[in-house]
Amino acid sequence: MHAYTEKIREAARRLLAEKKVDGVIGFRRGTLPLMNEPVFVRHADQVDQLVWDGNCGVNLANYLTKRKDRVAVVAKGCDSRNIVVHIQENQIARDQLYILGIPCKGMLNRRAILKALDGREPLQVEETEADVTVSGDGFEQVFPRKDVLQDNCKICIHRNPVIYDELLGDPVEEQKDVDRYEDVRRIEAMTVEERWTYFEELIAPCIRCYACRNACPQCYCPTCFVDESRPQWVGKSLDPTDTRTFHFLRAYHMAGRCTDCGACERACPMDIKVRQFTKKLEKDVKELFGYEVGVMLEERPPLDTYRPDDPQDFIR
Amino acid sequence: MSQWEPKIVAFLCNWCSYGAADLAGVSRLQYPVNIRVIRVPCSGRINPKFILAAFRHGADGVWVSGCHPGDCHYIEGNYYARRKFALLKSLLEHTGIDPRRLHFSWISSAEASKFAQVAREVVETVRDAGPARHFIKTLPQWDSVWGESTAEIQAEVV
Ligand code: SF4
Ligand code: SF4
Numbered sequence: 452m453h454a455y456t457e458k459i460r461e462a463a464r465r466l467l468a469e470k471k472v473d474g475v476i477g478f479r480r481g482t483l484p485l486m487n488e489p490v491f492v493r494h495a496d497q498v499d500q501l502v503w504d505g506n507c508g509v510n511l512a513n514y515l516t517k518r519k520d521r522v523a524v525v526a527k528g529c530d531s532r533n534i535v536v537h538i539q540e541n542q543i544a545r546d547q548l549y550i551l552g553i554p555c556k557g558m559l560n561r562r563a564i565l566k567a568l569d570g571r572e573p574l575q576v577e578e579t580e581a582d583v584t585v586s587g588d589g590f591e592q593v594f595p596r597k598d599v600l601q602d603n604c605k606i607c608i609h610r611n612p613v614i615y616d617e618l619l620g621d622p623v624e625e626q627k628d629v630d631r632y633e634d635v636r637r638i639e640a641m642t643v644e645e646r647w648t649y650f651e652e653l654i655a656p657c658i659r660c661y662a663c664r665n666a667c668p669q670c671y672c673p674t675c676f677v678d679e680s681r682p683q684w685v686g687k688s689l690d691p692t693d694t695r696t697f698h699f700l701r702a703y704h705m706a707g708r709c710t711d712c713g714a715c716e717r718a719c720p721m722d723i724k725v726r727q728f729t730k731k732l733e734k735d736v737k738e739l740f741g742y743e744v745g746v747m748l749e750e751r752p753p754l755d756t757y758r759p760d761d762p763q764d765f766i767r
Numbered sequence: 768m769s770q771w772e773p774k775i776v777a778f779l780c781n782w783c784s785y786g787a788a789d790l791a792g793v794s795r796l797q798y799p800v801n802i803r804v805i806r807v808p809c810s811g812r813i814n815p816k817f818i819l820a821a822f823r824h825g826a827d828g829v830w831v832s833g834c835h836p837g838d839c840h841y842i843e844g845n846y847y848a849r850r851k852f853a854l855l856k857s858l859l860e861h862t863g864i865d866p867r868r869l870h871f872s873w874i875s876s877a878e879a880s881k882f883a884q885v886a887r888e889v890v891e892t893v894r895d896a897g898p899a900r901h902f903i904k905t906l907p908q909w910d911s912v913w914g915e916s917t918a919e920i921q922a923e924v925v
Binding site: 635638639643644645646647648649650651676682684686690692693695696699700702703706707728731732735736739740753754755757759761762763765766767 | 815816819820823836837843846847849850851852853854855856857858859860861862863864865866870871872873885888901902903904
């Protein structure tokens with residue numbers, strides 16, 4: 452972890468000194484433990500703010516959309532795949548980017564840790580390869596790292612960046628034999644009414660803050676469908692129909708674009724498992740069109756192309 | 768209580784299925800009256816927003832029909848649409864919409880009898896599924912009015 456921090460700073464200093472980039476996008480320590488925040492470093496004397504640990508879950512691809520300058524960006528496996536999607540969708544050009552690839556060891560699920568602390572306030576967090584030690588006023592608790600990873604990190608199969616200009620560490624071993632769709636299959640096995648109820652309960656606490664949308668690097672429409680009026684496609688109220696419409700359309704907009712980086716779930720203040728919607732799409736895209744998002748820069752996204760023999764047994 | 772009749776919103780491509788509906792009429796082919804047609808320039812114009820809006824406004828079923836693959840007026844609009852529909856249908860069903868409520872077909876402007884046939888099938892399948900309750904904003908609190916009052920209530924609650 453600390454090794455990454457040193458390497459990020461070194462690379463940032465060098466790139467800024469050589470004037471290769473106008474700025475570096477990375478993380479600095481947040482005001483609370485377990486919460487790092489994105490930072491834009493433009494001068495060499497700010498470089499020492501940059502850090503790296505297990506609290507860098509925010510997806511930095513979010514800050515690349517429609518940029519005009521040349522930037523270096525620190526990228527985990529998932530960030531790098533979102534960068535690929537951004538390039539495919541012409542949100543930024545490859546030659547504007549200097550990608551500092553970070554082989555990732557998974558990001559911490561802050562909410563799970565807080566829950567386990569049961570009201571005690573974490574003041575300090577120490578990380579090693581295997582453990583996370585959280586301490587505060589009169590307590591210290593050690594968590595095995597693998598138990599407190601974000602849900603999506605537990606099943607991540609692209610921890611190493613797929614695209615980079617410089618890799619800031621040795622590639623990590625990719626997780627093998629993970630079952631990415633265990634939960635999707637569980638829902639598929641339900642009856643249609645059970646599924647309706649399942650999702651109804653899932654999104655019942657939603658307060659429509661749109662944090663999940665804002666945290667998503669792939670959400671960049673100038674006018675989001677939720678803000679459209681005349682016609683208004685999604686009601687503004689907390690009526691379950693409106694909330695359902697929002698979640699359905701938000702997920703559908705991610706079809707063939709979501710990398711399962713977990714930014715939405717991480718951002719949700721109500722701890723709603725919004726990935727349950729997008730994961731079904733991910734599974735379908737893989738099964739129907741054999742496509743995995745953000746892995747091959749040269750491929751067109753699955754909804755921007757077709758094959759004459761695409762599946763159509765559902766059409767009369 | 769009057770007999771409940773399903774309401775189906777049909778999005779028909781101007782260049783084929785809409786023509787087929789015309790031809791079916793001109794040819795005096797019989798098909799059920801439960802279909803409300805909305806003409807679209809291409810099946811590729813269909814946005815999932817339209818389909819959800821139809822359900823929200825009280826449709827019991829939605830039917831989308833376009834040109835056969837290879838026959839699109841805009842060369843390839845329906846090829847793209849086909850991929851979108853596959854994912855859309857699957858996600859709607861996954862999240863709890865009865866598969867009997869959403870239908871897709873390819874019908875050319877010469878296939879009037881196919882149009883009438885599919886219309887009959889769609890109406891019967893939706894009839895089997897019964898009145899759609901999901902995606903409707905305000906539900907009547909008493910069960911006996913299901914069906915008759917849904918549409919009137921919907922007229923007020925959008
Ligand atoms: S999804 Fe994968 S690459 Fe992204 S933070 Fe989690 S483990 Fe790292
Ligand atoms: S972040 Fe959570 S509460 Fe906010 S809109 Fe998304 S799902 Fe709802």
